[in-house]
Amino acid sequence: MMWRALTRLPRDGRDTLFLLAVITWVALPLIQQVPLWCSLMGAAVILWRGSLAWRALPLPGTAWRLGLLALAVAATWMSYRTLLGRDAGVTLVVVLLTLKTLELRARRDAFVVFFLSFFLMLTQFFYSQSLLTATAMLLALWGLLTALVNAHMPVGKPPLWQAARMAGQMTLLGAPIMLVLFMLFPRLAPLWGLPGDAMTGRSGLSASMSVGNIASLALDDSVAMRLRFTGQQPEPTQMYFRGPVLTQFDGKRWTAMPWPDADLHPMPTQLVVQGEPLNYQITLEPNQQPWLLTLDATPQPPKVPGSTPRMTHDLQWVLTRPVTELLRYEATSYTRYLADVDAPRTQLRPNLRLPLGFNPRTQAWAQELQQSHPDPAARVQAVLQHLRTGDYLYTLEPGLYGRDSADEFWFDRKLGFCEHIAAAFVIVMRASGIPARVVTGYQGGERNTLDNFWTVRQSDAHAWAEVWLAGRGWVRVDPTAAVAPGRTGSLQRLQTPRGALTSALLGSVSPAFALNMRAAWDAVNNRWNQWVLNYTQQRQLDLLKNLGFESPGWEDLLYILWSIVVVASLASAAWSAWERQRQDPWLRLLVRARKAFAHAKLQLPPQSTPRQLIELWRQHPSLQARYPQLRTWLLQLEALRYSQPKPQQAASFKQQCHALGRQLKRMGR
Structure with a gap:
């Protein structure tokens, strides 16, 4: 019923509804980025304009449009305290595009809507460059081109599928040009910086850790990085990716020690690696932080294109700038190592400090442990055994902790996620005289059998402890593994409980099928990341090296791009000349004659003969004054084709056509 009514609409109404549907598709992904009022206002205006088109009602007056525009500008200012910048600018574009549909009267207004829609389509990539976003915008491009075509x-009511087919052909014809520009156009820095990630209340890494302030943890299943090993692969229990090391503790908050430039050096003097190396390549997602995630321990700087990473005093590799785009680098690590075995006591002192007046019960218990287990290694094992046998629980919903979070964990609640367990363990170690610190990062991952890449997600974020033991240096201790061995053993992860709707939709889906589909999607996404998003300037230069350039630069990219443009232009000109040679020269002359009539704004039948053109010439004195010799020329053109009884030689026929063409050119001057 609805489709029948739609097909009976006038062309203006039908085309307007189609354009509104395309605009809605373009703007829909921005709902999470713009304020709520912008989404509601845009939806209301689109529905209003659609209702007017459906019922063929007149458009609102200028007062309505100006009032809504002033309201939108004021709301944008109230939301961002500015009308400039990325977020405020995108909000204004969304509002202006929807309001422009309220004055969609002439073709000029439609073109403004088209170009605003194209620009809004590009703004999607300010927030996401994922494969889903690219696919959605490709469909949006097809829809906008269909509306433009x-x-x-011409007048009438041509079917939309005809315009859609032509738009698809145009897109396919433009694909080679887009591919050449993608491959060779020099990579430039982004126009806008990317927003920082707020990790509070979600799994992931942060530069600090506040134990007890989060009542529940939501698992973020987004990808943190992907990696592929070349050669030997480690056991999953050995895959600890080192991030920020938290040493300072004020009773509630753990933070990393500052590392001034003088404290950064390429390789610590007291790092000794053992065993076989692990070689791998990491594709790191943007995290707005300078951290480089590597396996413990990595003695040599990771190979980062265009940058030289540096190592802090606690074995963490960092860059001088945050990672704001997809970054691929190579590293070599060793799972067996000795770090700071001969560290002086002054260097270890910050790892023994505890604030006064916090966690008295934990400190008292630590003193008992020190007396009953004088050997530090035995003391560590005693606390781990206490975790295994003390009915402690690893959970995503530990609730809010009070001032003495370690006391509550050890003696009252006995539950928490890895941050709680690691922090409480380090406090016991320090209180018993063992230098200790909290290390954050990622643990484990999921291997995709389709492309042999490991996927590490934000839900794999982890916190563990390191203790310093005489003769052994810094030793990793994962107290969470004592509470929940599956967290680091078989890589079992906690999962957020499903809602009623999710359970209803996915309850009948086979777990094996779901895992296979997820693996296939991850493999496709990984290819997108490797070959599209991570196609950097360095890879462009590597492409030129493979083509024979010794030391290519961005100037060489421009030279090649310019050469391709020149060659393509010459090839197009040659093709056009060849096509003209294939055409009948007499028909080309007739087309040129028709153009002379078209310049005089005369309507011609589509298959006008020279005799018909002569009759039309006689009826228009203005044409006789402008082209007085046109009648004689048309008679010669007709005679050239029809008056001679014998077939002419091709060469002679072309020569006569060229001679008539020169005459027509002189008449037009």
């Missing part, structure tokens, strides 16, 4: 079609 349809606007250029």
